Amino acid sequence: MAERSNRLSSAEIAGLWETYIQESMAVCLLTYFMHHNTDEEIGNILQSAYKISEEHVEQICTLFQAEGIPIPDGFSKEDLDLSAPPLFYDVFGLxxxxxxxxxxxxxxxxxxxNVARNDVLDFFVTMVKQTANLYQESTALMLSKGIYDRPPMVPYPDQVEYIKKLSYIGGFGKKRPINAAEISEIFFNIERNYFSVLLCMGLQQVVKDKEIHQYITDGKRISESQINAFNDILEKEQLLGIVTTSVDVTTSTVNPFSERLIVTLFNSLNGIDVTLLGHALSLSMRTDLAALYQKYIMEVLAYTAKGFKLMVDRGWAQKPPHAPDRRIFERM
Incomplete structure (x- = not known):
């Protein structure tokens, strides 16, 4: 990283802190996938992803140490049981x-x-490029293996048109066909939830703790509900539904992951899901779609609260860096 010239801002500390937790978790999960992988092409991508995440962890450690900031409690080999049989087939790693x-x-x-200090900005700009390259490589390999499903096709427009009536945003009763942006958001919400269902399906088989098992089951139900609702919209638009190509879960009943890693992973995915549902809401002009996204945002937020309570009750919820309580001086 470049030479530091000023103290880290709150946004920079928060971004680095969050990234450290996520990347240390990624190192563990990628270690697991690499350990069981038998596909050479998938193995190459897993190795690239692992190296990138490992470098990110080391870079953030170095920066925090230089600033005198405590290193968060991340994840390590202690959160893995590599002697457990594979829980997922190779394609799930991809x-x-x-x-x-x-x-x-x-x-x-x-x-x-949200960041400005040169070394931190360089770090995140590089990270965006690296993850974009991983996305490009993994998408290309999925296409070559016939397991990537592209969003539905629509005819090319033949002219520029303007909206003439407010009824364009109507989503109840008589309504217009969904537009390209709305189709895209529906597709990727379905795709993301198929991934979540497979993850939940595998973890349901191996988690013995009743409370965490129920939490995973509730997550699977929410994802299945979204898949069904969004597929129903596509089918009514005669765009066909999106069907998963395979079930990538083995029959193993031995848990390869620590319960702390599992619940933290779900908490992280929930946060991203709310962000992406909000993005979809901002692009959806039909009122029925907007109402559906608002419903699922509230449902995922309620589910996130359950996960956070689980983490607090188990002593797994780390307090992020925060401002000092200067109100105590008012009470002196």
């Missing part, structure tokens, strides 16, 4: 890199737009 790199591009883009 889907993991694809999904995580896609979501990381979006999340890291937000962080990058």
């Amino acid at each position: 889907s993991f890199v694809y999904s995580m790199s896609r979501m990381s591009m979006i999340n890291t883009g937000f962080i990058t737009a």
Whole structure:
């Protein structure tokens, strides 16, 4: 990283802190996928993703140490049981890199737009480029293996048109066909939730703790509800539904991950899901779609609260860096 010239801002500390937790978790998960992988092409992408995440962890450690900031409690080999049989087939590891790199591009883009110190900005700009490259490589490999489903096609427009009636935004009763932006958001919401269902399906088999098992089951139900609702919209528009190409979960009942890692992963995915649902809401002009996104944002927020309570009750919720309580001086 470049030479420091001033103290880290709150946005820079928050971005680095969040990224450290996520990247240390990614190192663990990628270690697991690499350990069981037998596909050479997928193995190359897993290795690239692992190296990138490992470098990010080391860089943030170095920066925090130089600033005198405590290193957060991340994840390590202690959170893995590599002697456990594989829980997912090789293709799921590829889907993991694809999904995580896609979501990381979006999340890291937000962080990058909030930082200014040269070394931190360089770090996040580089991270965006790296995750974009991983997304490109994983997408190309999924296409070559026939497991990537592109969004529905629509006819090219033949002229520029303007909206003439307010009824364009109507979504109840008589309504217009969904536009290209709305189709795109529906497609990627379905895709993301298929990934979540497979993740939940695998973890349901191996988690013995009743409370965490129920939490995973609730997450699977929410994802299935979104898949059904959004597929129903596509089918009514005669765009066909989106069907997952395979079930990438083995029959193993041995848990390879620590419960702390599992619940933290879900908490991280929930945060990204709310962001992406909000983005979809901002682009959806039909009122029925807007209402549906608002419903699922509230449902995911309620589910996130359950996960956070789980983490607090188990002593797994780390307090992020925060401002001092200067109000105590008012009470002196």
